[in-house]
Amino acid sequence: MARKPGSMYRYVRGTPSTRREYMGGIPASRITQFVLGNKKDTFPIKLILAPTEKCQVRHNALEAARITVNRAMEKKVGGNNYRIRVCVYPHVVLRENKQATGAGADRVSQGMRSSWGKIVSTAALLKPGQSLITIETTPENISHAKSALRKAGMKIPSPCIVSINE
Secondary structure, eight states, X not given: OOOOOGGGSSSOXXXXXXXXXXXXXXXXXXXXXXXXXXXXXXXXXXEEEEESSOEEEEHHHHHHHHHHHHHHHHHHHOTTSEEEEEOOOOOEEEXXXXXXXXXXXXXXXXXXXXXXXXXXXXXXXXXXXOOOEEEXXXXXXXXXXXXXXXXXXXXXSSOEEEEEEO
16 A cells, blocks of 8 residues: 655644553654764864744654755765754554455455554654754855755655754
């Protein structure tokens, strides 16, 4: 069955369910690394990607944004001139009421009766202005970092802004 569009899970509805120890079958997070680049040096400039609305971001969207930022920065400034940090973790468990389709589905499906749903994914719940991804770099690489964060913001289901902390 094809994945549903991310817009179905963008809005925060109801209380999030996060207690994994009582659930089974939660898919593993797609995010492989949370800190990339030069992990040892200190950098004077910090750029922050932050959403402007309250939303949920699925783990595969976070991974896509991380890959986009890292690839753009590695191509433009090299591997030793930046540090990227993904600041959120996908704790919220998303559920979906799977519907059977096709011949004979009317005898299998119960519609909305007891529709708690099956676990399909995990997401991070974001507040407006919360830092999502940060890049620490040197002053001569600010324009490249801004461009990389703008590209990563395209992967996030909420409008995002890039701010600079010195």
